[in-house]
Amino acid sequence: MPTAIIVDDESPMRDQLRGRLRDAWPELTIMAEAGNGIEAVALAGVHQPDIVFLDIRMPGQSGIEAARLLYSRCHIVFVTAYDQYAMQAFDQGAIDYLLKPVDVDRLRRTCERLRGRLNETPDDIERLLTRLAIGKDGKKPDYLRWVQASVGASLRMISTREILFFQSDDKYTRVQTEQTEVLIRKSLKELADELDPSEFWRIHRSTLVRVDAIIEVSRDERGRQLVQLRNHPERLEVSRNHSHLFQQM
Amino acid sequence: MNNQSKNKDMEGLREIGAAASVLWWRFFDWIALLSWPKMLLFWVGMLLVGGLLKLSGPLWAIIILTIPVMKVLAGGKRRAEVVAAKATMQANVESLERRLLEAQIAALQAQVEPHFLFNTLALIGQLIETDPPAAARIHKHLIEYLRSAVPQMRERGGSTLGRQIELSRAYLSIMQARMKERLSVDIELPSALSDLPFPAMMLQSVVENAIKHGLEPKTQGGHITVRAEIVDHLLHVDVIDNGAGFDSHADDGTGLANIRERLKVLYEGKALLVIEVPEDGGALVSIRVPIAVDDSADAGQNR
Numbered sequence: 001m002p003t004a005i006i007v008d009d010e011s012p013m014r015d016q017l018r019g020r021l022r023d024a025w026p027e028l029t030i031m032a033e034a035g036n037g038i039e040a041v042a043l044a045g046v047h048q049p050d051i052v053f054l055d056i057r058m059p060g061q062s063g064i065e066a067a068r069l070l071y072s073r074c075h076i077v078f079v080t081a082y083d084q085y086a087m088q089a090f091d092q093g094a095i096d097y098l099l100k101p102v103d104v105d106r107l108r109r110t111c112e113r114l115r116g117r118l119n120e121t122p123d124d125i126e127r128l129l130t131r132l133a134i135g136k137d138g139k140k141p142d143y144l145r146w147v148q149a150s151v152g153a154s155l156r157m158i159s160t161r162e163i164l165f166f167q168s169d170d171k172y173t174r175v176q177t178e179q180t181e182v183l184i185r186k187s188l189k190e191l192a193d194e195l196d197p198s199e200f201w202r203i204h205r206s207t208l209v210r211v212d213a214i215i216e217v218s219r220d221e222r223g224r225q226l227v228q229l230r231n232h233p234e235r236l237e238v239s240r241n242h243s244h245l246f247q248q249m
Numbered sequence: 250m251n252n253q254s255k256n257k258d259m260e261g262l263r264e265i266g267a268a269a270s271v272l273w274w275r276f277f278d279w280i281a282l283l284s285w286p287k288m289l290l291f292w293v294g295m296l297l298v299g300g301l302l303k304l305s306g307p308l309w310a311i312i313i314l315t316i317p318v319m320k321v322l323a324g325g326k327r328r329a330e331v332v333a334a335k336a337t338m339q340a341n342v343e344s345l346e347r348r349l350l351e352a353q354i355a356a357l358q359a360q361v362e363p364h365f366l367f368n369t370l371a372l373i374g375q376l377i378e379t380d381p382p383a384a385a386r387i388h389k390h391l392i393e394y395l396r397s398a399v400p401q402m403r404e405r406g407g408s409t410l411g412r413q414i415e416l417s418r419a420y421l422s423i424m425q426a427r428m429k430e431r432l433s434v435d436i437e438l439p440s441a442l443s444d445l446p447f448p449a450m451m452l453q454s455v456v457e458n459a460i461k462h463g464l465e466p467k468t469q470g471g472h473i474t475v476r477a478e479i480v481d482h483l484l485h486v487d488v489i490d491n492g493a494g495f496d497s498h499a500d501d502g503t504g505l506a507n508i509r510e511r512l513k514v515l516y517e518g519k520a521l522l523v524i525e526v527p528e529d530g531g532a533l534v535s536i537r538v539p540i541a542v543d544d545s546a547d548a549g550q551n552r
Contacts, residue, residue, distance in 0.1 A: 009465075010368070010427045016375040036468050057364070060468040082367035100371035142498040148526070157495050157524040157532075161506055179521065231518075 002118055005047060006033045007040040007063070008055040008079065013100060017053060017079065020102050025111040037061025041069050049074055050118055053098075056080045068129045075114055075122050086132060095125055144194035147175060149182040158182070160199065164213045164229050165236060166191055168206040178231045203227060204239040217246045280316070281323030288320055349514045361398050362457070369423050376426075387426050393419035398453065410477060410486065411443030417456045417475060424460055431470025432460075442477050445484055445540060448515060454504050455488045455534045462499075463492025463532055471531070483521075483537045491531035495524070508536065 004021070008014045014033050021028055031047040034040040038060045044052060052074050056063040064086070067076045080086060081100040090097045096110055147158045162177045172183040173191065192202055200208045209227060216228040217238070225238035225246055238246060283291065295316070299309055369391055376384035397416040414436060421434045456475065464471045474489040505522065512520040521537040 009431075010372065011429055012372055012375050012379075012427070015379065016371075019378075038468070057465075059466045059470075081371045082364045084363075100368070101374035144498060145500050146495055146497040146524075148497065155526040157497075157526060159505065159509075159524075162509065179518065 001027055001029055002051065002115070003029045003031050003047065003049040004051040004053060005031055005040065005043055005049045006053045007035075007037070007058070007066070008033075008053075009035050009058045010055075011035070013055070013079075016100075017098075017102055020104055020107050021111075024104060024107045025115075028111070035059075037063060037066035040066045044070055044074060051075045051077060051114055053077050053079050056083050056086055064129055064132050068126070068133070071122055071125050071129065073122075075117065076125070077110060077114070095123075095128060143196035143199070144191070147184060147186070147191075149175060149184045151182060156182070160195065160210075164210050164232055166200070166208040167236075176232065176234075201242075201245060203242045203245060204237055205241075207236055209236060277319065277323050277326070280320050281327040283320070285320075288317070292316055345514065361395065365457075368427060372423075372427055383426065387423055390419040390422045394423065398450070407446045408449040409443060410445045410447040410484070411438070413447050413449065413452045414438050414443070414475065414477070417453050420453065420456060421460075421473065421475075428465070428470055432464060433472045435472070435474040435476075437474070437476035439477065442479070442484065447484070447486070447538070448511060451508050451511065451536055452486055452488070454508060455536065458504055459488050459490040459492065459532065459534070463490040463494070466493045479540065480537075482540060484540050485535055485537050487533060487535045489527060489531065489533045491527070491529060494526060494530050495532055505534075512536070512538070 002025075006014050006017050006021075008017070018030055018033070021030065028051075031049055032043045034043050036058045037054075040052065040054065041061070052067075052070055054063040054067055054070075054076060056078055057080070058066075063078060063080075067078070070076060076095065078086065078090065078095065078097040079100060079102070080097065087097065096113065098107060098110060145160050147160065147163065149156050149158060158175060158177065164176045164178065166188060167174045167176070168188040169183065171185075173186055173188055175182050175184055188206060188208060192200075192208055195208065199211060201211050203209050209229070213229045213232075214227055215230045218226050218228065218235075220226055225243050226235040227238060227246075228235055280288070292313070295313060299313065369387065373384050373388055373391070376387065394416060397412070398420075418436055421432075421436075425432050425434060452475070456473070459473055464473065471491045473492075475487070476489070477484065477486045479485070505524075509522045512522055516538055519539045521535075523533075523535040523537060525533040525535070527533050
């Protein structure tokens, strides 16, 4: 008797698939249901099913991640309501997938295919899954995007997009936005390492400034370069070491 | 050698010339800003001083006569400057208008997520078979949600806090039907606040973020509270969840940046978007806008 596990974070959708499978493939025994990827992997270890029906977007561990741990032991069928990126990839490869709400005819065809392959070893879909996993998360490197600061009794998150500049101030770092100013404990050195270098420039030993907030660089009577920022009265000094940043064309 | 000293002399002269020209223009500006009565006083004073010092001759007469002429000329320069300042201000207004337009476009682009729509339709399909009354309820919520969320269907002009909360309530009801016991919801809206003007799709975008990034990724789910209150003449609309919390390396995304930009344009810097980490984890996002008092009631209605 063939066996299967159903994995979906939404229980009504598990019920639906279970009901449809009863019609399409009466001999198939549903051994367990899981609500997320981690549970799915654990249950698959216990029950050793032939087939795992996997939702893609789930809490904890996504269907793609779970599939990477499971594909060598069982046949994977992805179930999704909408996932443009994944569906394109599935159409090219040998991966079975179903669209929610599950269409009975389509499910019958999928079951037919699975029946024929039950005794074969599952296809090696590792590369496809890796590509899918990268396609989903393979973004820019992880720069610091939020700065945490204590304001009164609360812990506030300040988006780096709001920040005009950072200035080291004794053992604290001053964080200036258009609307407010706070002190944080993170050092300028740490910040400089974690922030996106195309977003913030170091113009002085003690100053990191948001590049797209700069509206003007002028010289004072002593020949020092001063940076003027939008919506902020204070001018920031550019040290000699960093004056090359604003050389005239 | 000789050449060098000559160069130095030349440079010295040039510097003196530059200093003189700066002084001259300052004097010019000063005359321009002087009011006519004071100007007259200054002129009479000059005449008296001239008389006392027994200065006379054509040069003195020319100086005395030139001053009113200069005043007229300087006035012209001043007027030109005023015109220039006006033009700059107009340019600023234009840039503000452009930003407003951009923000509006961005708001229009904050569309219904296909993932949400397809999952909800799939759920309704399932419930039609198993629980028709529940299917009808969710179907109704979906229509309510789409009526406010689809750009083409959104009401023109300003929205109210009440309407915005209803939109989020419809959305959260749908999410509750999908996530079942993994999601609990609390909405606290004092009825006195529901008619206050409030921008469209801001609260909803925060609520969707809380679900998508806070609660959906968390295996055991969690709780979301939407509450409105007035604190120091600011209307606070808070969304609090006990979900996965903020990842300090995750991109701000267009959602929050968009809200910040829209607030800046709509309330000229008097509104705030505050994000905090509650003591027991998760996230608190607070939209704080000035409440329209009598003299600015018109502005409020224009929104």
